[in-house]
Amino acid sequence: MRLLAVAGAMGHPEIMWRPDQGLSARKPTIDDVARLSGVGRTTVSRVLNGGPNVREPVRRKVLEAVQTLDYRVNPQARSLAGGGSRMLALVLASDLDAEPNSFYASALELGAVRQCLHSGFQLFTRHVPQDDPAAIQQVIDIALNQRCQGVILTPPFSDNADLIQQLRARGVHLAAISPGGGGLGLVDAVGIDDEAGGHDIARYLLELGHRHLAYLGGIAGHLSAESRLDGVRRAMREMGLPDDALTVERGDFTFRSGSLIAERMLALSPRPSALICANDDMAAGALSVAHARGLQVPGDVSISGFDDTPVSAIVWPPLTTVHQPLKAMGGEAVRLLSExxxxxxxxxxxxxxxxxxxxxxxxxxxxA
Known part of the structure; x- marks a missing residue:
């Protein structure tokens, strides 16, 4: 193993147990290094900081102890020891094969930046391919190697209990946006009640007389979007409708996937009278297909979105949707993290x- 000894401006850097040692192992301390090498704590600190006045045989003995114990320097703790970088990371999921969501990421980022200015932090944003087998390690590397004091996780990373526990075990401060499943209750978080949002938009359409609905969902595993579907189903049960009164197909939150799914939904016989989309981009895609097929919206089919992004107000006809305060969510995540x-x-x-x-x-x- 190659050891990097990094000079610090103040004190000694903290030491971090390597990821491959497992989370159940006790994190060794600088005193463990001192005992194994047979020198004092101050000498170990001087060696790790690349300081002067250390004889070469002593330096080699300390470095051998560090290697035996399988340590590495924790750059996050070193940053804090030197006064802190005041840097936060916003981690967003991406799909390299699809166009990005038109507003979701930028709204979260804008809200976070505004709160950072107020709280005295800086923000950098990283997009991590959610389907990459190395995605979890990429997020961990961002937290540990970019000198950031805290990380904001968005779905589906905010749903991942294993990732959250690994980051917490390394002393990383975290906040989560719209966590679900195992991610709930592990860190400070902000979001809306997604299940209630799905219920409310479905209930609105059902009260307009619709009895055959279609749900154009997002990526499987996005638990906040899955909660919206749960809410749609609850609204239908409240109206006494059977399960087959709802047709469900999943996409990936993009305009293109909304278009492709809408093509199939609108070709059904009987055709659903209302399409509920997991976000506004998918709803805009569905709207374009309805126009192309010569259907009147809402006369022949109603279409709804989710998020209330700018696109929902500029398409024709403007979209009925669920307002999700994305900028406020980004700002609140920073506030919780800074606390x-x-x-x-x-x-x-x-x-x-x-x-x-x-x-x-x-x-x-x-x-009907």
Missing amino acids: RITGGGGDWAFRTLPHSVVVRESAGAWE
């Missing part, structure tokens, strides 16, 4: 922000 970094906060908190159904012209009454 942790500065020593505040008690139990892990989940801040639920309000959502609302935004009624526009793409959804209308239906008479």
Whole structure:
């Protein structure tokens, strides 16, 4: 193993147990290195910092002890020891084979940047391919190697309990946006009640008279989007509708996937009278297909989105959608994270922000 000894401006750097040692192992301390090498704690610190006045045989003995114990320098702790970089990372999932979501990522980033300015932090954004087998390690490397004091995780990384536990075991401060499943309750988080959002948009359409719905979902495993589908199903049960009154197909949150799924949905016989889309980009894609097929929206089919991004107001007809306060969510994630970094906060908190159904012209009454 190659050891990197990095000079520090103040004190000694903390030492971090290597990832391949497992999370159950005790993290060794600088005193363990001192005992194994037979020298004092101050000498170990001087060696690790590349300091002067250390005889070569002593330096070799300390480095051999470090290698035997399989240590490496923790760059995050070194940054904190030197006063801190005041840098936060926003980690976003990406798909290299699909176009990006038109507004979701930029809205979160804008809200986070605004709060960083207020809180005295800087922000950098990293897009990590969510389907890459090395995605988890990429996120860990971002946290440890980019001198950041905290990391904000977005779906599906915020759903991943193993990733969260690995980062916490390494002393990384975290906040999560819209976590689900195992990610809930492990770190401070912010989001809306996605299940209630799905319920509310479905209930609105059902009260307009629609009885045959289609749901154009996002990527399987995105638990916040799955919660929206759960809400749609709950609204249908409340109306006494059978399971086959809802047709479900998953896409990837893009305009293109919304178009492809809508082609199939609108070719069905009988055709669903309303399409509920997992986000506004997919709804815009579905709307384009309806126009191409000569269907009137909402006369022949109603279409709804989710997020209330700018595209929802500029397409024709403008989309009925669910408002998700994305900028506020990004800002609140930074606020929660900065409180942790500065020593505040008690139990892990989940801040639920309000959502609302935004009624526009793409959804209308239906008479069977």
